[in-house]
Amino acid sequence: MMTTSNRNRVLAAVLAAIMPFTGSAAFAATKTATFDVTMRVVADCTIAATGIDFGQSGVITAAISGQSNINVTCTNTTPYNVGLDAGTGVGSSGTSRFLNGSGANTDTVKVNLYRAPGSGLWGNTQGTDTLAGTGNGNAQSLTVYGEIPVQKSPTPDSYKSTITATIYF
Template sequence: MILRAVLAALLAFGALVPCAAWAQAFSCQADTTPALDFGRPGANPTATVDTAATPTLRVTCTGWYNATIKVCVGINAGSVDGALAPRRLGNGGARLSYQIYGDAARTQVVGPMAGSGSAGPLEASVTLNQNPLLVFGSGTVEIPLYGRVFPDQSGLAAGTYQSNLTVQVDSVAGNGTCRGTHNPEDTLTMNARAVLPGSCSIVADDLNFGTRASLASAVDASTTLTVTCTSGTAYAVRLDGGRAGNIAARRMYLNGSGPQAIAYDLYTHAARTQPWGDGSVGAVVEGVGAGTGLGTPQVLTVYGRVPAQATPVSGTYRDVVTATVEY
């Protein structure tokens, strides 16, 4: 009789655990908070920039041993504009377009848990391993995320672009789907960011004083430098001393090498009172990039003067001055 009573109790215990209750006896939690860092893609990205490192969301689930659980990961549009296609990083009013994918080929857009179409939650399965001392088990799954900044984005101010995204972790038992009904498990915040440095380019036109029979009187001429900088980037343009290596005593040499030479100078204004130099000698010209595109090209005029002097032997006199834009 005692033996039969024990058997009956064991059978009754088994009857108390129906399949539905067994299926829901688990929980999941994110162990890591990933960050999507694009580093420094370069100013006004013209080419695709992918995340250098692959951030990974690590989720651990516990429950009845040998159970298979499907982990669902949804990511919202982020804190900038609420846009999903594409997502955006913000720097003040400037926007940098990017996207988050669930595959290395970057074809599967990760959307919110209630997403539809091609942008929906990620799915990953985990089987709970048995703890030898308990009827419960645990399992961990690592879910990689892949980011991409899109090409041909111009007119962007230098600075840090970022967005905070809400990552939702849900679960569903067995053969369920993340597109259906699932159990809320965990919520965390993920930061996405990129730093765009300032950049500038400079193009110089030649300065031609023309043909002169005499240098008994001063000869004036002008030319231009075109500076293009990232919007909002401060810059300074410096001119060196040319082949003479002396800003205070520039020289054009016969056939570019001399020894015969013609003295001349370069100025920042039409009045030709302020020599244009490198800052240690003479002034520099400063400005700030602005506008759209790669920043509005800004044309700076260089004013040249050959002062009255003795007329040297006839020929072509040249100098090479290096214009440098610092930013």
């Protein structure tokens, strides 16, 4: 007759012998499935701009130059045009722009914005006075060349206009 202790040893030996087979037998067959991971990229652009500060001047006897940057990022191969509106200065229209004084001061300061040094004025009419380019997926920096031309000096004050840059794509 087998003692309880011997029975437990035999049972443990039998379990140890068959456990490796039962474990791998449960995973002997496999099935697989595939699935797609997709994304659609559409033509898109972003735009950001920095301001132009012409500093300070008294009598405007010589042209004053300044620059600004417009950063555009467009999807690769996306054609675009960047336009600048006339701004918020009273009397501004098309590419003729003015800076206004503050408060009751009705004086203005003429300002010109160019697409390149010595080129035509930068406006907002696509194909005429905008700046064209093609996106490459990275940020592209466009320079706005500004000039305060010689003119009658206005009343001492701070002068300002807000220009809106628009990207068409």
